Amino acid sequence: MIIEDSRQQKSKHSNIEKWMVAHGVEFAPRATALPFGDYMLEGSNISIDTKQDVQEVAGNIGRDHARFVRECDRARAEGYRLVILVEEHPEFNDRSKLYQWKSYVCRKCRRCNPFDRGSKCVKYRSKPMNGRTVARIIGTLEKEHGVRFEFCYKRDTARRICEILGVPYDG
Numbered sequence: 001m002i003i004e005d006s007r008q009q010k011s012k013h014s015n016i017e018k019w020m021v022a023h024g025v026e027f028a029p030r031a032t033a034l035p036f037g038d039y040m041l042e043g044s045n046i047s048i049d050t051k052q053d054v055q056e057v058a059g060n061i062g063r064d065h066a067r068f069v070r071e072c073d074r075a076r077a078e079g080y081r082l083v084i085l086v087e088e089h090p091e092f093n094d095r096s097k098l099y100q101w102k103s104y105v106c107r108k109c110r111r112c113n114p115f116d117r118g119s120k121c122v123k124y125r126s127k128p129m130n131g132r133t134v135a136r137i138i139g140t141l142e143k144e145h146g147v148r149f150e151f152c153y154k155r156d157t158a159r160r161i162c163e164i165l166g167v168p169y170d171g
């Protein structure tokens with residue numbers, strides 16, 4: 001049985017829940033919060049943390065970097081392999097495409113180029129995260145903290161969770 005973190009927002013992952021029900025996969029929220037990640041399999045040493053898109057990852061590895069690293073290190077110290085499953089539109093759903101990603105802030109602002117070295121956003125007066133930076137930080141986190149990042153299209157998230165955890169499913 002797949003265990004879901006009790007802190008998951010109910011409607012946020014309805015696509016995952018619907019897919020699991022349709023494919024005969026048993027899952028249930030845990031009574032207490034998982035120590036890390038969103039999904040685990042009882043008796044397994046793999047934990048999966050889902051991120052809704054690259055923008056959420058950028059926030060986690062940028063603004064919330066220290067907290068995110070602590071979570072990765074805590075999983076590793078307890079003998080778990082933490083997989084970050086990023087739900088992203090095919091436009092940016094693999095590493096080679098990730099280099100072209102721009103923050104939503106930059107997409108709205110359109111006054112500066114986030115890929116120019118040393119330039120700051122005219123509107124927000126800070127250097128927004130860009131795809132090259134995200135890819136570099138992800139690589140460092142994988143190498144130094146034992147976490148693995150994987151990208152998938154949102155409609156494939158539940159299937160990938162089952163595949164990563166080794167859970168059979170119908171169809």
